[in-house]
Amino acid sequence: MRAGSKRKGASPLLALPALGLFAIFALVPMIVVVVLSFTYYNGISSPTFAGFANWSRFLHDSTTHHAIWLSLEIMVLSWLFQTPLALLLGVFVSGRQRYRAVLAAAYFVPLLFSAAAIAITWRNLLDPNFGLLANLTHRLHMSWFPTSWLGNPGLALYMMVFIISWQFIPFHMLLYQAGARQIPRSIYEAAEIDGAGRVGQFLHITLPLLRNTIVTSSVLILVGSLTYFDLVFIVTGGGPGFATRILPLDMYINGFERSDMGYASAISVVLVTAALGLSLLLIRVTGFGRFRSTHEGA
């Protein structure tokens, strides 16, 4: 695997520009954020030492606890919604039939939009007064039909899960398509001779052989849902009430809207730690080499 002898290696200085940039804008901030979490800092005046005040607030702030709970909820819901759909659709478009290739090309279109574009589109589509939904119910004289989907605290989170999935399912579909195409056709042919049906083939061949892809995709969904921000920020801003105020949003609102950067830093530290922990799991479970083969398959 490793390139053979390196008697006279290349100068390590070549790594410095990348390292420097990465250090200034990713590593140093990691230290800064820990320091800031022990200060009062409103973004206007200079930070002053606060001891454990922010951390003690973190232990008692019911809004933040609710945000953590919502983040976990959105994490699980995203996984439950995205994984089966992406898996089935990914395997479906891995077929070489022409109509499937055409469908696949259309399926991947959401990947071309920025999160901001997707958020703006859905926000307008679902606007209770001027959106597509409102327009349709008005035209069909269905005034009884609820139009305030994003304004309903019981529904808003599910709507966000749906919009998030609309954005990300194509990506995971792509992973599954690549994974499924690596399965040798001969295995299926052998199973067919043994009389295995379509469902049987899927359950006994495809699913077990896609195990690695499932793990990779799942961990990506789990880590990613911890840090969802753009979509929720633009579509609901965390509302109505606290209904979609997930942890990254709680951090943003505390930091930039309430000018409490010290407390927001404490939340930041928690987020980084959680994401690092989950990602280490990714490396542990899937292994580095597998990362590579999946990539080449794509």
Place this chain on the structure above:
Amino acid sequence: MTRHTVMRLAIVMAIALAALTAAATAASKKPTLLLWTIQRTENSVETKAAKTYKPASVKVQIFANDPYKQKIKVALGSGKPPDMFMNWGGGGLKQYVDARKVLDLTPFLNADKAWKNRFFNNVLQTAAFKGKYYGIPNVGMQPVLLFYNKAVFRQNNLTPPKTWDELLSVVKALKTAGVTPFILGGQSKWPDLMWEEYLVDRVAGPQAFNAVVAGKKNAWMDKGIIKANTMLQQLVDAGAFGNNFSSTTYDGTVTATLLGTGKGAMELMGNWEYGAVLQNSPDTIKNHDLGWMPFPAIPGGKGNSKNIAGNTSNFYSVAAKSKHPAAAVQFLKKQVMSPAYVKGLIALGNIPPVKGIAKQLSTGANADFTTWCYKLVQSAPNYQHSWDQVLSPDAANTLLTNLDRLLLKQITPQQFSANMNKTK
């Protein structure tokens, strides 16, 4: 060799990037003043004042209302603020004054009494702290009143409600007719506050909120406040705000269009909504279908039914770090609330907070509305400045979130008061 090349490369990249940024900022001789304001109907007057000013080139940047509050905070904190910025006075401005980010205008105002005396003093006070002035009013006074669509009222044989009971029966009738009784931009949260301010005033009188401001213990637990919030939730239950209020934003176009097109019958909003209707639904004004009334009386309550709530005005302040403070002050003196500026505001339905314009108002373009507002303000025993501008930004944020949850019926009036009691 390697090191040199790396360095050379780094230098080239640095130069390239520097050139990129330098290209964006072109140099000119006249002082360039940057003015920040929010998106509003008065923008035309503001930009005209900037464009017609010769001694300096004044660039106006317009931001949407909701993100602006955060933008200006970050800009003042970062040390790269605009020279002049629009604000609401009160607790928000005080935060910047305390952090020494705002230029003290007192010496300039005292040096030119004619300038200082142009404005109503009680309006200037909203942007004054400890006897020092930090802001110059830049729009008309902004009382909150109840707008209604006359056509909708006609079609349903309704008359404008004068009391709470009348209001409830109007709500019921409109609800049956399938019209949203009150339009409310609940997603923006601050429109909720207008209801809160009026209900608390009518039920408990101005003293209830004054106790909060004075920092009295358990001020939020006032029985009147709890009663007012109970009534607010009863309105929600009665469907007074329709089903869409929690996902309707206020951005100066949405609610005005809903009101103008008769999708909703009434809206409690600042007087600027007149201009918004004029812009988004001009036919409503042309056909004299836009009506207005004071907030109804609540018999048995402690507040005078002539009391009003709203903003006294908005203000321009000069950033302490402005590179051309004198030029900025000069611009404010010459161009803001100048005769042309005042005329432009009146044409939009504004009531400028300057003295001696009663006659001008009565001959202006929208005289019936502006003179009515002028009388409303004049005869008001108490003019409550918006709570979220009076309180500290942190308390204001908590207030708006809790109001949102109150209207969603996620918390009870008692919980609301308990939550607010914890703020400072």
Place this chain on the structure above:
Amino acid sequence: MRRLLHLNIPGALAGLVWLVIVALPVYWMVITSLRKQAGYLTADPIVPGRPTTAQYHRVIAVGFLSYLRNSAIVTFAVVSIVLVFALMASYAIVRGRGWIASGSFRLFLLGLAIPLQAAIIPIFFVVNKLHLYDTLPALIFPTAAFSIPISVLILVNFLRDVPTELFEAMKIDGASEWQMLWRLAAPLSRPALLTVGIFAALQAWNGFLFPLVLTQSSGTRVLPFALYDFQTQFGINVPAVLAAVVLTTLPVFALYLIGRRQLLGGLTAGFSR
């Protein structure tokens, strides 16, 4: 042959349902962007009206082109920095030895796991301290920094498969490491560089959080943030808002038509986020 004969009917049906879910919003977005504001509310939302480009003109009239230019500058700068820096670093890691090479690789691996959303507050702090707030470099440097780890990973994997003999042969001819980097490693890694470049470009082009927090004025506004701004600026003029959405997506869409494989490859490269 047999597989073609028994067509997967339930699969195809489910596939069609998903097609509708994906295509309907996109279709609605495009036809609505071609409408006039007047009558938008009363028109049949599904049947296209008589197309007009009025909204596109309006979007361009409010500064779209300058935001486009800003986005192009940021994207170009990010891609350049990432390609050059990541290739140099990967070369040093693969061909070098000692603790710097292996240590920096491990550092980049760790960096993969830092979510930029969680780091936004300290980045805001650092950018302020460097006096970069509200400049395009404030967007360029952090975006590039967060694209570097995955880029290094991809390039290292690629370079490791290059036979050592090629380098040895060039060395015998008297080439320096610097020359080998640019004359051998760079051309050989072209496919990987393409993937990395596309990945970095999409990060820069689509990024929203950095512009939201690190810039403020219209002079430094980039497209995703401009979209957010248009929403409030245009208010109820939904067709204009959607015209802006379509315009910002066109370049990526064009890329998709030209090189679908390459674009999708670049997308999956970023799958650690």
